[in-house]
Amino acid sequence: MAETKVSGKTKEIIISSEKPTVLIGERINPTGRKKLSAELQKGNLDIIEKEALEQVSAGADIIDVNVGATGVDEVVLLPEAISRLMEKIDVPLCLDSSNPKALAKALEIYQGKALVNSVKGEESSLKTILPLIKEYNAAVIALPVDEAGIPFTVEKRLEISAKILNAAELLGISKENIIIDCLALTLGTNDQAGKIVLATIENIKEKLDVNITVGASNISFGLPDRNLINNVFLAAAISKGLTCPIVDVAAVIQSVLAIDLVLGKDRFALRYVKNYRRKKAEGGGGCIKSLT
Amino acid sequence: MGKLSELAQALMELNEFKFLELVDEKLKKKEDPLEIIKECNAGMVEVGNLFSENKYFISELMFSAELFKEAMKKLEPFLGNSKTKEQSGEIVIIGTVEGDIHDIGKNIAANLIEGSGYRVIDLGVDVPAEKFVEELKKTGAKVLGLSAMLNFVFPEMKNVVDSIAEAGLREQVKIIIGGAPCNEQVRKFCGADYYAKDASAGVTICQEIYSSE
Numbered sequence: 001m002a003e004t005k006v007s008g009k010t011k012e013i014i015i016s017s018e019k020p021t022v023l024i025g026e027r028i029n030p031t032g033r034k035k036l037s038a039e040l041q042k043g044n045l046d047i048i049e050k051e052a053l054e055q056v057s058a059g060a061d062i063i064d065v066n067v068g069a070t071g072v073d074e075v076v077l078l079p080e081a082i083s084r085l086m087e088k089i090d091v092p093l094c095l096d097s098s099n100p101k102a103l104a105k106a107l108e109i110y111q112g113k114a115l116v117n118s119v120k121g122e123e124s125s126l127k128t129i130l131p132l133i134k135e136y137n138a139a140v141i142a143l144p145v146d147e148a149g150i151p152f153t154v155e156k157r158l159e160i161s162a163k164i165l166n167a168a169e170l171l172g173i174s175k176e177n178i179i180i181d182c183l184a185l186t187l188g189t190n191d192q193a194g195k196i197v198l199a200t201i202e203n204i205k206e207k208l209d210v211n212i213t214v215g216a217s218n219i220s221f222g223l224p225d226r227n228l229i230n231n232v233f234l235a236a237a238i239s240k241g242l243t244c245p246i247v248d249v250a251a252v253i254q255s256v257l258a259i260d261l262v263l264g265k266d267r268f269a270l271r272y273v274k275n276y277r278r279k280k281a282e283g284g285g286g287c288i289k290s291l292t
Numbered sequence: 293m294g295k296l297s298e299l300a301q302a303l304m305e306l307n308e309f310k311f312l313e314l315v316d317e318k319l320k321k322k323e324d325p326l327e328i329i330k331e332c333n334a335g336m337v338e339v340g341n342l343f344s345e346n347k348y349f350i351s352e353l354m355f356s357a358e359l360f361k362e363a364m365k366k367l368e369p370f371l372g373n374s375k376t377k378e379q380s381g382e383i384v385i386i387g388t389v390e391g392d393i394h395d396i397g398k399n400i401a402a403n404l405i406e407g408s409g410y411r412v413i414d415l416g417v418d419v420p421a422e423k424f425v426e427e428l429k430k431t432g433a434k435v436l437g438l439s440a441m442l443n444f445v446f447p448e449m450k451n452v453v454d455s456i457a458e459a460g461l462r463e464q465v466k467i468i469i470g471g472a473p474c475n476e477q478v479r480k481f482c483g484a485d486y487y488a489k490d491a492s493a494g495v496t497i498c499q500e501i502y503s504s505e
Binding site: 268 | 351
């Protein structure tokens with residue numbers, strides 16, 4: 001079974017289907033967040049520091065960092081954001097950008113083994129991103145999409161994933177350093193989207209034996225009671241082989257800990273009980289507040 | 293709460309890393325392993341108390357027994373001439389009486405008692421009275437734990453106690469009953485010596501019995 005290791009300045013995280021689910025905090029991403037976008041456009045990084053600290057205290061294992069708001073020069077701002085966060089938190093960071101130059105600059109100053117988000121199956125992406133991963137010995141999230149866009153069949157997603165793994169192998173990047181994003185699309189526009197992503201997870205785990213992520217919140221986009229759907233989806237996906245979802249940590253951690261416990265990944269229920277106590281100390285109840 | 297040693301405190305807090313490290317450290321300093329076990333016992337008692345007060349969950353009770361077992365593994369090679377409870381023959385026989393097949397509570401009790409250093413002979417579930425008598429004769433155990441989850445097997449619990457008396461073994465052994473529907477009244481009805489309201493109470497009773505010799 002594949003073990004992906006990533007690290008911050010001091011803390012190493014191991015992603016593996018044998019271990020508890022690793023949560024990648026999604027909140028530092030300007031997509032659909034006006035206030036964050038406005039602050040990033042001003043070059044103000046206070047807000048991302050606050051978001052990072054909050055996510056870590058909510059239980060995030062890795063923090064995704066995307067500063068790509070409209071009008072922002074990511075080549076400058078991404079490394080700035082990364083070095084600012086490295087001073088404050090010791091969990092690994094996920095460098096999230098579609099700009100290869102910004103990724104290169106950020107990797108240059110990163111201390112530890114970074115996770116990069118993301119490489120795609122199209123040639124231009126494979127040619128620019130994979131050499132960076134090799135050069136900096138990083139791990140990377142791979143999206144099984146290509147020139148034709150997002151595939152809707154399990155077979156096509158599997159095919160592109162295998163293609164990315166091959167391209168990586170040719171450069172000497174081991175499959176432990178590739179995490180496949182199985183592409184959670186919204187159920188709001190396609191009521192089969194959940195079924196497809198679950199089948200993709202199952203197939204990729206079985207045939208390629210790699211670690212798997214999804215942007216979990218996408219699944220519920222446009223629907224009411226999003227947290228309910230996100231939590232239920234995560235439980236189903238983790239039981240199929242999802243190992244490191246990108247999530248709003250505070251909103252899903254209780255379900256994730258519960259499913260880890262159910263799946264035998266939480267020795268003596270220690271993590272589950274610890275989180276329960278933490279919630280209780282904060283004055284929260286024992287169940288998912290946002291569900292009610 | 294009396295002042296706990298650092299080791300007992302680490303066990304009470306279920307701080308696995310610190311607890312096992314302290315055991316290693318003490319062994320390196322050639323401290324008496326029996327003293328280390330005593331400190332562990334003090335920690336186990338605290339965990340039991342926290343559980344009884346509903347401050348710890350059952351998974352944590354089980355984890356404390358696991359930690360104690362891990363410590364015992366480290367200690368065993370150093371015990372040499374000093375006798376552990378097991379070697380000195382401190383045996384506890386336990387089982388669910390005939391007519392009842394529930395074993396969750398019984399297993400928890402067995403685990404915890406074993407974690408406290410006793411040799412536990414677990415006869416399983418649906419155990420006939422003769423089997424308890426036979427095992428008591430064979431081992432000379434001084435403690436017997438009877439478990440029941442169904443209230444209609446209370447007469448069977450009494451039957452076990454009576455059979456032990458008939459076999460002339462009643463003086464040899466103290467009998468503890470436990471299980472969700474049991475209480476002090478049931479104990480009287482059966483003629484048992486103790487009623488344990490939960491697994492950690494059972495451990496305390498075993499310690500009482502064996503230390504009062």
